[in-house]
Amino acid sequence: MSRTSGRQRQSLWAIFRVPVLLAVLSIIGLVSALVGDELWDVLSWVMLGVPIVLIAWCLRPGRSACNL
Amino acid sequence: MKPRTLRVWIWLHKWSSLVSMLFLLMLCLTGLPLISHEEIEHWLDPHPELEAVAPGTPRPALEDLVQEALSAQSANHVVPFVFFPGDEPEAVVIATAATIKPPATGDWEGLHFHQFDQRNGKLLGQEPPARGFMYFMLRLHVDMFLHLPGTLFLGAMGLLLIVAVVSGVVVYTPFMRKLDFATIRAARGPRVLWLDLHNLLGIVTLAWVSVVGLTGVISTLAQPAASLWQGTELAEMIAPYKDAPPLTQRVPLDVALATARETAPDMRLVAMHFPGRDSSGDHHYSAIFVGNTPLTSRLIKPALIDAQTGALTDIREMPWYVKVLYLSKPLHFGDYGGLPLKIIWALLTLITIVVLGSGIYLWLRKPGRARAASAPGRGQA
Numbered sequence: 001m002s003r004t005s006g007r008q009r010q011s012l013w014a015i016f017r018v019p020v021l022l023a024v025l026s027i028i029g030l031v032s033a034l035v036g037d038e039l040w041d042v043l044s045w046v047m048l049g050v051p052i053v054l055i056a057w058c059l060r061p062g063r064s065a066c067n068l
Numbered sequence: 069m070k071p072r073t074l075r076v077w078i079w080l081h082k083w084s085s086l087v088s089m090l091f092l093l094m095l096c097l098t099g100l101p102l103i104s105h106e107e108i109e110h111w112l113d114p115h116p117e118l119e120a121v122a123p124g125t126p127r128p129a130l131e132d133l134v135q136e137a138l139s140a141q142s143a144n145h146v147v148p149f150v151f152f153p154g155d156e157p158e159a160v161v162i163a164t165a166a167t168i169k170p171p172a173t174g175d176w177e178g179l180h181f182h183q184f185d186q187r188n189g190k191l192l193g194q195e196p197p198a199r200g201f202m203y204f205m206l207r208l209h210v211d212m213f214l215h216l217p218g219t220l221f222l223g224a225m226g227l228l229l230i231v232a233v234v235s236g237v238v239v240y241t242p243f244m245r246k247l248d249f250a251t252i253r254a255a256r257g258p259r260v261l262w263l264d265l266h267n268l269l270g271i272v273t274l275a276w277v278s279v280v281g282l283t284g285v286i287s288t289l290a291q292p293a294a295s296l297w298q299g300t301e302l303a304e305m306i307a308p309y310k311d312a313p314p315l316t317q318r319v320p321l322d323v324a325l326a327t328a329r330e331t332a333p334d335m336r337l338v339a340m341h342f343p344g345r346d347s348s349g350d351h352h353y354s355a356i357f358v359g360n361t362p363l364t365s366r367l368i369k370p371a372l373i374d375a376q377t378g379a380l381t382d383i384r385e386m387p388w389y390v391k392v393l394y395l396s397k398p399l400h401f402g403d404y405g406g407l408p409l410k411i412i413w414a415l416l417t418l419i420t421i422v423v424l425g426s427g428i429y430l431w432l433r434k435p436g437r438a439r440a441a442s443a444p445g446r447g448q449a
Contacts, residue, residue, distance in 0.1 A: 027279075030276070034405075051272045051416070
């Protein structure tokens, strides 16, 4: 994600593109383990793991933002 | 967004969260062990290993095991159902109780589970249902020991959670107009730090919390849905028996089981309800099947077997609302994708606890809260 250098207003899309992407990945993860086993389970772990990894990445010491 | 509209959303977010907060925290805390109920139950109460059975050992008739289970109880006890545990294909569990139907509230008098090895009829265990730690967690989570009213109340708290999530997303928007995604302003004092954390953790787990909340709310409607099914579809299936004379002698369990297995050879039989249950009516055994694929193994399909003749009366798909209910359960408890999914579920639950806790903190530490309290009617933002 690009840094907003000034204090200008961000568009709705700029605010929600990461959350929407995470929501889509989460839904894929929630459903995939339900419809299949093995690879589908792994897909589910990866998709639902993304928000957790992202939080850990954003909160790693010495950072004030994600700099995605 | 007009400032006035925003104030309404903030008001919604604040009050929907505050009203449901204690219950949501309780649901998170009791939900944590429930995610891993299989592992924990196994650890608290290990199953006895089944012994090797010599080839050619004659299998006992299950009806004989039913009689053996009954003979261990008081004379007037009955068998409401038997089930075949999914984790132990050779075992059968025969339930006995003082009444064929569970009471509307309170414990089922005399309920005992008799577990046998189907291959040689050896009795493996004979005990009332477990009343340990996991039972306590489950009852707190499902109805707080208050039966249907408790369940429906928790469902209402779940609806408030959904209101809080939706209003939270709306309120998130103006907050983030001038901030990058996941900005954490640690240097601006603890309130700003926790506000940023609340926003980050909340928005990142949005979809998961929504699905767990919604499927939880759906699950609270299990009892009404069962009554609806019994009053419509089941009533229709057993309508021809409405004026039939009372059942005097049921066919042996083995006959009903043979009919059931013949009816749906490619499905797994998980339970058989005896005549007299709400799920079977007065003249039928009700065989409960599940499918064999990951998805259909979550869905039940009942077959009604005439208890007088042992012949099949009807087998039907469950209506859509029962399917939704059964699919909601794994999506709520997270026990459907192996241990890694359970760990992810637990981590997401912990994150939700932080979101709830930080929400309370932000409310308590609201700047100008004292002022607002002394001037009631002024909205706070």
